Amino acid sequence: MEYRSYFVYFFGSCVISQIRCLLCARFHQPKFHCRILIGIPCCFDPYPASLRKKLWTNAGFITSYLILSYCVFGQLVNVVLLLIGHRKTNGAIEEIATQAACTGYCIIGLIKMYGLAYHRNQLASTINDCGDMWRDQFNSLTDRLNGGKFFRPTVTIMTLAAINCIVMVSAFNFIPVAEMIFNRWQTGEWHRQLPYVIWYPFDKFGGWWYYLVYVFEIYGGYVVAGSNVGIDCIFCLLCAHLSMQLKLLETALEELVEPQKDALVMSSKNIDEKLQKLIRRHQNVLSYQNTINAVFGLTFFLNLVADSVIMCAVGFLIITANYYVVIKMTLFMGVCLVEIFFVCYYGNEVMEHSLQLATAAYNCKWYQQIYGNTKFGKKLILVILRAQHPIILMAWKFWPITINTFGMVLNASWSYFTLLRTIIV
Structure with missing residues (x-):
């Protein structure tokens, strides 16, 4: 399976795009991406040179x-109208909590879309570099298929996360x-409703406007x-790639010094060249740390802060709202937990694999190296010292x-929830 199959096709926007991208990956159709659904462009390609082409190729995204x-603007206007008393409702507190959760999730989506657009060229360059590294290390199709096994759990997890998000929405x-329909069966009358409470400068329940607004x-x-799920897919797949590179580097370090019957015939020059090559590989992997932090750092900081507040509001609604609201909010809570957990999990995987390099370097049978090769020992010590500072x-x-x-975010959300329940309930 081609490298693009893992780093382009699973940045999907919904279950349909995830499944169709998987089918296209199997049949090696590299030009399909999820622009046809919500306009998210292919992250493999940088922006075109001309402004006209930039606008044309990203028209769906814009x-x-x-x-x-x-949608965010309309929700904020509704909250303001509710707070100043211009709009009356039976459950003001519940509606404010609902608006806080939905608006916060939409704002995070806006931030992620903006981050994807702002860092498009940098992200495309990083993915292309990862692709070059992939092709250099897996020359044959068989090797790529075997290397692709490392990504299959991540692809499956991201697909399930996308399904979870789509079910919630x-x-x-x-x-x-x-x-x-239920109210019609009970009362015999139709009472029009909409999925979200958004302000419009017209009567959204009147005439054909209602159907257009619903769509x-x-x-x-x-x-x-x-x-929300697209940027998480990119991050988790990049982290999976980094973990794979670190795992390969760990194996190469452990096998650096091959067992020899006669230690005196071992070539110190060959060993030094192999070690230098591994050091360059390690430096290339380390260079991705700054890129990933630059692309995703601010986005995930705001995401973690917002999710702690969103989960607090959702938890409050679960214990106070009607049964159909409880169903929606329970799914909402599950999406937030899955989103934060997997982002933190794959970040943790990168840190753990980078720490294991120090142990791998120490276990490389350095004692079988030719006597007097002090350069090898000094270089190996530097590798161990650097590996003790993880990515x-x-x-x-x-x-x-x-x-x-992840535990810290849950703890903060629970603290906000207990405080809110003590004050209001």
């Missing part, structure tokens, strides 16, 4: 971004339809799903993206 921007989009909000919901992916230089950070 349209999706503007739609999501208006679909519940938000279509539960109002089920509720309207608009459905599409906006899937844009949110695609923007740590950071959320805007504040939090390391590790499992401990």
Whole structure:
């Protein structure tokens, strides 16, 4: 399977794109990507040179971004109208909590889409470099298929995460339809409802405007799903690639000095050349740390901060809202937990694999090297010292993206939730 299969096709926006990308990866159709669904462009290619081509090739992306921007704006306007008393509702606290959760999730989606667009060229360059490294290390198709086994769990996990996100958004989009049908069966009248509480400068329930608004909000919901899961797919797959490179480097270090019957016939020159080559490989892998931090650092910092507040609001709604709201919010909670967990898990995997390089260098049977080769020993010590400082992916230089950070976010969210429940309930 080609390298692009793992680093392009699974940046999908929904379940359909994930499955179709998988089929295209199997049949080696490199030009398919999920632009046809919500406009997310192929991250393998940088921006075109001319402004006209930039706008044309990213027209879908720009349209999706503007739609999501208006959804955020309309939700914020509704919150303001509710706070100043211009709009009345029976459950003001529950609606504010719902708006806080939905608006926060939409804002995170906007930030991720902006980060994807802003760092497009840098991300494309990084993915191309990873592809060159992949092809250099796996020359034959058989080797690439064997190397691809390392990514299969990640691809499966990302696909399931996308399915989870789409199920959640679909519940938000279509539960109002089920509720309207149920109310019609109970009362004999139709009471129009919409998936989200968004302000419009016209009567959104009147005439044909209602159907257009409903389609608009459905599409906006899937844009949110695609923007959130898409950037997480990119990050997790890049982390999986880094983990694979570190694992290969670990194996190469352990096999650096091959057992020889006669230690005196070992060529110190060959050993030094092999070690220098591995050191250059290690430096290339280390260079990706700054790139990933630059592309994803600020985005994930804001994501972690927002998710702690979002999960607090969702938890409050689960214990106070009606049953159909509980269904939506339970799915929402699951999506937030899965999203944060896998981002932190793959960041933690990179850190753990980078730490194992020091042990691998020490276990390379250095004692079988020819006597008097002090250069080899000094270089090996430097490798061990550098490997003791692991690759740590950071959320805007504040939090390391590790499992401990996942626990910290859960702890903060639980603290906010207990405080809110004590004050209000």
